[in-house]
Amino acid sequence: MTKPKCILAIESSCDDTSAAVIREGSLLSNVTHTQEVHKNFGGVVPELASRSHLSAILPVIDEALRKANCAKEEIEAVAVTRGPGLMGSLLVGVSMAKGLALGWNIPLIEVHHMEAHIMAHFIEAPHPKFPFLCLTVSGGHTQIVRVNGPASFEILGQTLDDAAGEAFDKTGKILGLPYPAGPHIDRLAQEGIVKFAFPKPQVQGLDFSFSGLKTAILYFLRLEKKKNADFVQENLNDICASVQSSIINILLGRLIEAAEREGLNEIAIAGGVSANSGLRKAAKTIANEKSWNLYIPQIQYCTDNAGMIAMAAWFRGQEELFAGLDMKPAPRLPMMH
Ligand code: KG4
Numbered sequence: 467m468t469k470p471k472c473i474l475a476i477e478s479s480c481d482d483t484s485a486a487v488i489r490e491g492s493l494l495s496n497v498t499h500t501q502e503v504h505k506n507f508g509g510v511v512p513e514l515a516s517r518s519h520l521s522a523i524l525p526v527i528d529e530a531l532r533k534a535n536c537a538k539e540e541i542e543a544v545a546v547t548r549g550p551g552l553m554g555s556l557l558v559g560v561s562m563a564k565g566l567a568l569g570w571n572i573p574l575i576e577v578h579h580m581e582a583h584i585m586a587h588f589i590e591a592p593h594p595k596f597p598f599l600c601l602t603v604s605g606g607h608t609q610i611v612r613v614n615g616p617a618s619f620e621i622l623g624q625t626l627d628d629a630a631g632e633a634f635d636k637t638g639k640i641l642g643l644p645y646p647a648g649p650h651i652d653r654l655a656q657e658g659i660v661k662f663a664f665p666k667p668q669v670q671g672l673d674f675s676f677s678g679l680k681t682a683i684l685y686f687l688r689l690e691k692k693k694n695a696d697f698v699q700e701n702l703n704d705i706c707a708s709v710q711s712s713i714i715n716i717l718l719g720r721l722i723e724a725a726e727r728e729g730l731n732e733i734a735i736a737g738g739v740s741a742n743s744g745l746r747k748a749a750k751t752i753a754n755e756k757s758w759n760l761y762i763p764q765i766q767y768c769t770d771n772a773g774m775i776a777m778a779a780w781f782r783g784q785e786e787l788f789a790g791l792d793m794k795p796a797p798r799l800p801m802m803h
């Protein structure tokens with residue numbers, strides 16, 4: 467097998483069905499169908515997610531090929547997210563990718579979802595220079611990773627319980643906001659002021675903890691609502707601004723510690739939560755103070771998308787790292803496997 471020049475990539479690990487085409491390291495298309503069915507459930511319903519992937523996946527792939535102006539005969543490898551993610555959701559993407567690889571007689575490339583969030587930084591210039599630090603913040607993960615090369619990662623710290631995105635989403639559920647609440651809290655916080663303080667987690671080293679914050683918010687609101695039943699409605703913007711600021715302070719506090727410990731000033735932020743406008747702004751301010759070279763992808767490459775899978779697959783293809791057709795989706799796939 468040779469290095470593939472043109473790759474079709476598929477992402478279906480959670481609630482976004484996405485396909486992308488990359489040629490010679492340049493992303494030609496990136497089409498994402500976001501599932502709306504979970505909005506009123508306060509989280510992703512796995513069974514509904516897999517069914518929705520099944521109906522969306524073929525149209526999404528067709529659209530990605532059409533937008534890339536690429537005939538299926540030109541595709542030289544199919545890449546897919548192997549994990550981590552929801553088993554039923556991963557199965558849809560992996561089965562589709564295997565079917566295409568078999569039918570078109572081309573190799574299969576497996577991609578780790580969190581590695582792909584990091585490799586999203588290579589979709590558009592300027593790219594971070596190796597070695598760099600990446601704060602990866604999504605709905606399922608919160609990590610600080612030292613990236614030594616395209617396939618060389620060291621996890622320096624990670625969450626011991628909830629991910630940062632979960633902290634946003636669970637707070638949103640308490641506040642009665644639709645799922646996923648992160649973007650709603652972001653929007654509401656823009657009109658609010660930081661008025662309420664929540665205790666900082668007591669965690670050693672570069673690890674994170676967000677479950678205490680969620681409980682603190684729950685108790686705080688319970689107490690306030692006893693005094694004033696309309697407390698949430700009357701203070702929604704300020705509550706959102708305060709919660710968001712607490713989460714940002716925890717994340718960036720650790721990132722500063724990691725940068726100092728590793729002696730690095732090439733700093734990247736990735737994952738769905740890096741779409742947060744408050745985090746982006748606060749990170750830029752710190753970058754100026756600390757003389758960091760800061761990299762945050764465009765929002766469309768921060769949240770789940772197949773463009774990042776395509777980019778990670780491009781690097782793997784250059785190393786001729788292909789998967790067998792017996793590859794199984796792995797909901798808890800470790801980063802170095
Ligand atoms: O990376 P991602 O799209 O999916 C996972 O791999 O989990 O991240 C989804 C998470 C959700 O928790 C969502 O609420 C959060 O990213 N998110 C945001 C924003 N946009 C998405 N959180 C805060 N502010 C945002 N603007």
Ligand code: ZN
Pocket residue numbers: 579583604605737738769770
């Ligand atoms: Zn993700």
